[in-house]
Amino acid sequence: xxxxxxxxxxxxxxxxxxPGDLVAAAEAARSAxxxxxxxxxxxxxxxxxxxxxxxxxxxxxxxxIGGIIGALAGYGLQYWISAVTYPLNVGxxxxxxxxxxxxxxxxxxxxxxxxxxxxxxxxxxxxxTPYHPVFNVERFALASRDRYFLCIESKDPKFDEAATRAFxxxxxxxxxxxxxx
Amino acid sequence: xxxxxxxxxxxxxxxxxxxxxSAVVLRGTPRWWFAAFGAAFLLVMLLLFTLGHLxxxxxxxxxxxxxxxxxxxxxxxxxWIGIGHAGTLISAILLLLRQDWRNSINRFxxxxxxxxxxxxxxxxxxxxxxxxxxxxxxxxxxTMGVWPQFRSPLVWDVFAVSTYATISLLFxxxxxxxxxxxxxxxxxxxxxxxxxxxxxxxxxGSARHWHNxxxxxxxxxxxxxxxxxxxxxxxxxxxxxGVVPGWHSTIFPPYFVxxxxxxxxxxxxxxxxxxRALFGLEDFITDRHLQNMAKVMLATGLIVAxxxxxxxxxxxxxxNRYDMYMSVNRMLGPYAFQFWxxxxxxxxxxxxxxxxxxxxxxxxxxxxxxxxxxGMWLERYVIIVTSLxxxxxxxxxxxxSGTIWDYSTFLGTIGLFLALMFLFIRFLPMISIFEMRAxxxxxRAEEVKE
Numbered sequence: 001x002x003x004x005x006x007x008x009x010x011x012x013x014x015x016x017x018x019p020g021d022l023v024a025a026a027e028a029a030r031s032a033x034x035x036x037x038x039x040x041x042x043x044x045x046x047x048x049x050x051x052x053x054x055x056x057x058x059x060x061x062x063x064x065i066g067g068i069i070g071a072l073a074g075y076g077l078q079y080w081i082s083a084v085t086y087p088l089n090v091g092x093x094x095x096x097x098x099x100x101x102x103x104x105x106x107x108x109x110x111x112x113x114x115x116x117x118x119x120x121x122x123x124x125x126x127x128x129t130p131y132h133p134v135f136n137v138e139r140f141a142l143a144s145r146d147r148y149f150l151c152i153e154s155k156d157p158k159f160d161e162a163a164t165r166a167f168x169x170x171x172x173x174x175x176x177x178x179x180x181x
Numbered sequence: 182x183x184x185x186x187x188x189x190x191x192x193x194x195x196x197x198x199x200x201x202x203s204a205v206v207l208r209g210t211p212r213w214w215f216a217a218f219g220a221a222f223l224l225v226m227l228l229l230f231t232l233g234h235l236x237x238x239x240x241x242x243x244x245x246x247x248x249x250x251x252x253x254x255x256x257x258x259x260x261w262i263g264i265g266h267a268g269t270l271i272s273a274i275l276l277l278l279r280q281d282w283r284n285s286i287n288r289f290x291x292x293x294x295x296x297x298x299x300x301x302x303x304x305x306x307x308x309x310x311x312x313x314x315x316x317x318x319x320x321x322x323x324t325m326g327v328w329p330q331f332r333s334p335l336v337w338d339v340f341a342v343s344t345y346a347t348i349s350l351l352f353x354x355x356x357x358x359x360x361x362x363x364x365x366x367x368x369x370x371x372x373x374x375x376x377x378x379x380x381x382x383x384x385x386g387s388a389r390h391w392h393n394x395x396x397x398x399x400x401x402x403x404x405x406x407x408x409x410x411x412x413x414x415x416x417x418x419x420x421x422x423g424v425v426p427g428w429h430s431t432i433f434p435p436y437f438v439x440x441x442x443x444x445x446x447x448x449x450x451x452x453x454x455x456x457r458a459l460f461g462l463e464d465f466i467t468d469r470h471l472q473n474m475a476k477v478m479l480a481t482g483l484i485v486a487x488x489x490x491x492x493x494x495x496x497x498x499x500x501n502r503y504d505m506y507m508s509v510n511r512m513l514g515p516y517a518f519q520f521w522x523x524x525x526x527x528x529x530x531x532x533x534x535x536x537x538x539x540x541x542x543x544x545x546x547x548x549x550x551x552x553x554x555x556g557m558w559l560e561r562y563v564i565i566v567t568s569l570x571x572x573x574x575x576x577x578x579x580x581x582s583g584t585i586w587d588y589s590t591f592l593g594t595i596g597l598f599l600a601l602m603f604l605f606i607r608f609l610p611m612i613s614i615f616e617m618r619a620x621x622x623x624x625r626a627e628e629v630k631e
Contacts, residue, residue, distance in 0.1 A: 019624060026388075042195055042363070043618040044391035052388055057396035063404070077320060081328040090332060100332040103415050104340045110408045111344040114401060118351045121397035125390045128382035135385070141366040143386045144359070146195035146618075 007154035010133035010181040011037075012164050013140070014150050014173035019045050022148035025171040026051040029152060032167060036156035040134065040149040059121050066116025067109050074108030075101060137177045151179060188282050188620055190464035195618045198465075202614050203367050205460050210607060218603040224596020231589045232307060240310055242586040249569040249581035254308035255419075256561040257591050260444070261301035261598075262342065262416055263437070263557065265349070266409050267445020268294030272352060273405035276398075282473055284616040285465040288360075289456065289605070290449050291353040296601040297448070298346045300594040305338070307590065334418035341415040348408055352401045355394075358384050359615040413441045420564065426507040427568035430495075436488035443481035443527075444557035446474050450550035452602070454543045456611065465612055468541055475540040478553065482531035485560075489528065503573055511567050515580060520563050526556025 016022045019041065026039055030053055039048055082088075083095035093100075122128075134140050134151060143149050150173075152164055168176045189198075235242055245252045268290040275283035306312050318339045320329055329336045361381035368374050384390070417437035420428040450471070457466040496504035511520045530552045539545045571578045605611065618624060 020626075039388040040386040041388065041391065042199070042386060043359075043615045043624060044395050045388070045624075046395075048388045049392045054389060054392050057393045059393050059396040059400060063400045078331045081320060082331055086326060086328050088330070090330070093332065097332055103334075103337040103411070103418070104331060106411055107337075107340040107344040107408075107415075110404050110411075111340075111347060114344075114348045114351055114404050117397050117400045117404065118355055121355070121393050122382070124393045125387075127384065127390070128379075129385075130383055132383060132385055140385075144363040144366045144384075145199045 006181075007159070007161075008181075009154050009161070010136075010179045011151050011153040011155075011159070012161070012168060013134065013137055013152075013177045013179050014168040014171060015139055015142075015175040015177070016148040016150070016171075016173050017146075019048070019148055021171075021173070022150060023047050023051050025150050025168075025173070028171060029150065029167075033158050034152050034156050034164075036153040036159075038151050038153070040140070040143040040151065042144055042146060042148075058124060059117065062120035062124075063113050063117045066120070067113035069116075070109040070112030071105055073112065074105040077108075078104055133179050133181050136180045139175060139177065147174070186467065186469045187622075188285070188467065188469065189617065190467065191622075193464065193621060194623065195621060198617045198621065199363060199367075199614055201462075202465075202610050202612050202617065203364055205606070206364060206608060206610055207368055207373075214603060214607060218600060218607075221596045221600035221603055224593055225600050227589055228303075228593025228597055231586055231593055232303070235307055235586065235590070236312060240308065242584060243308075243590075244582050244584045244587055245308075246579070246581070248572070248577050248579045249566055251308070251565050251569065252581050253562075253583040253587035253591060254304050256558065256565055257594065258301050258304035258308070259416055259419075259437075259561045260558050261297045261304075261594065262345075263413060263441035263444045263561075264448045264554075265294040265297035265301065265345070265445065266413055266438070266441035267449050268292070268297075269345075269349060269352075269405050269409040270442055270445065271449065272356070273402040273409065276402040277406060281620050282470055284620050285462075285467075285612050286449065286453060286470060286474075287616070288353075288356065288609075288613040289452060289602075289611040291349065291356065292602065292605045292609075292611070293448060293452060294349050295346070295353055296598045296605075298342065298349060299601065300598050302342060302346065303590075303594060303597075305342075334415060334422045337415045338419060341412045345408060345412045348401070348405055352405055355398065355401065356613060356616075357609065358382065359386065359394075360610045360613065362386070363614055364610065410438055413438045420568075425568045425572045426501070426503040427492075427511075427564065430492060432488055432491060432495075436485065439481045439484035439488065440557060440560065443478060443485055444554055446478045446481065447550040447553035447557070450474050450478070450546055451554065454547045454550075456606065458543070460606075460611075462612065465617060471543060471546055472540045475534050475546055475549075478550070479531055479534040482527060482534075482553070486528045489524070506571070507568060510571055511563060514567070514571070516563060516567050516570075519559050520567070523556055523559040523563055526552050527560060530556070 014025065016025060022039055022041065023045065026048060029037055030051065037052070039052060041048065078101045079096055082097065087095045139147070140149065152159060152168070165176055243252065243254060245254065271283050271290040272287045306315055309315060318329055318336060358381055361377050362384035365374055365377040365381050368377060414434035414437065417433035421430060421433035423429060453466055453474070454471070457463050493508050496508040511517070530549060533539045533549065566581050570581055
């Protein structure tokens with residue numbers, strides 16, 4: 001299969017005034033066969049994720065991995081210090097005094113799990129992203145205020161400038177914009 | 182079901198909510214802010230001067246001595262950490278319990294937590310006889326081959342408080358990202374645009390990003406909830422693991438955690454009531470919010486009162502002469518004034534919160550919140566000082582009182598807290614804008630629609 005030439009646009013974006021219109025538009029776009037698209041909203045809308053066909057987030061798995069690493073590291077550190085490298089007989093307590101080791105193990109578990117949560121989420125989202133084509137549309141600044149956008153990327157196999165523009169216009173948006181790359 | 186007042190005054194849209202909250206940040210510095218921040222900054226200078234004098238002259242400038250080795254310093258440490266816990270409770274626990282009323286108070290409550298922990302963290306350093314070897318508390322490979330003693334609550338504290346500070350900071354910052362993007366998009370000031378832009382990390386409100394974000398936010402709440410319970414339990418272990426009468430008590434972890442939430446909510450009210458009046462935010466921090474916070478204060482106050490009662494009861498029931506003397510000494514001994522003030526502030530005063538008229542009055546709530554904060558400070562003072570000043574052996578008994586340097590350190594930390602709060606309200610949105618948008622009727626209608 002030959003490589004397609006990169007399109008002159010990044011994609012095409014439609015602006016909506018209510019979240020309901022955006023969710024309906026996203027469902028319509030998905031039914032029409034578009035897959036490479038994204039929606040932009042000032043607050044999270046759960047139905048939108050379903051409409052766009054998002055799979056469950058991978059963040060919880062990262063949190064679990066972080067937690068396990070933290071627990072092993074926290075307990076391991078204490079065990080190694082107290083039973084291997086510098087054992088001290090304190091009041092006849094066993095070197096591997098596991099009840100006393102619980103608080104620190106717990107804290108380190110939470111610490112590493114939390115770090116994995118935040119940085120994992122940022123990594124999965126590809127943040128920080130200093131530049132993104134959608135910011136080239138001036139109206140897009142309202143995406144962080146009270147407007148709801150749907151953007152169909154030109155990388156989508158069904159993308160065609162005229163057809164997609166017509167399709168988006170059919171959804172009765174407040175505006176349709178070309179997104180320069 | 183009775184119709185409850187709305188969480189956000191009617192008539193707001195996503196646009197007007199955004200504009201109102203971001204206007205506080207974007208419209209420039211009001212003149213009173215300079216005066217207020219200036220006063221707080223002077224207190225920060227007092228703190229730095231005091232700490233400088235402390236590190237130069239040593240801990241003798243404080244009133245601590247044998248037998249009372251911990252006084253104002255550790256009282257203030259526990260007081261500040263306790264205050265921080267309400268912020269995490271509001272952010273994390275109320276999120277897990279799906280209490281949407283948290284959405285207008287969680288941002289500045291979390292900021293309060295961060296600043297309170299910053300103030301608290303000064304004391305473990307300051308109270309050391311040899312603060313220059315503070316780093317010995319950390320597990321690093323030292324040339325002497327020695328390591329921290331992991332069976333000690335003092336080491337547990339290091340890990341607990343560091344973890345709490347880190348997780349609180351991460352939780353607060355993650356919550357800020359979408360709002361930083363809003364400020365980036367709204368500000369007219371080029372420099373502000375760049376700074377907010379860098380901090381917002383290119384957030385664009387992508388649905389894919391929100392999906393991961395919401396998941397992460399929920400996970401963090403799930404982690405922060407056991408964390409907040411564990412941190413103050415570990416702080417309580419500083420006392421409970423000791424053998425001194427009045428300290429060696431298994432009730433300490435739940436009693437301290439309840440007390441922390443009690444004093445924390447009092448501080449949230451102390452901040453929320455003036456802030457909402459000053460910035461006209463009564464439509465977001467409504468009477469219903471104040472009432473809910475008052476109810477939480479009443480509930481946790483009752484738990485704390487139970488703690489006092491059961492301690493006295495167990496001292497008598499356990500037939501232990503030292504515990505019994507400790508209780509009698511608190512009530513009738515040299516620190517009786519502090520003890521009975523504590524009872525008045527923490528047990529008697531909050532009972533007025535049963536009265537609905539009191540709960541509905543911001544002025545009343547403000548006064549009670551201050552009284553509770555004072556009462557909780559007295560509680561830590563009484564626990565620490567009375568148990569240390571007279572323990573098992575009468576020949577070791579002594580008296581303690583704070584010195585001018587104890588007072589100036591405390592006042593200085595209050596100044597640090599206020600200075601950080603003033604900076605926060607000036608440069609960052611003190612109410613979570615995106616979470617307020619999410620509880621608007623127009624947003625909620627979309628969620629339940631089939």
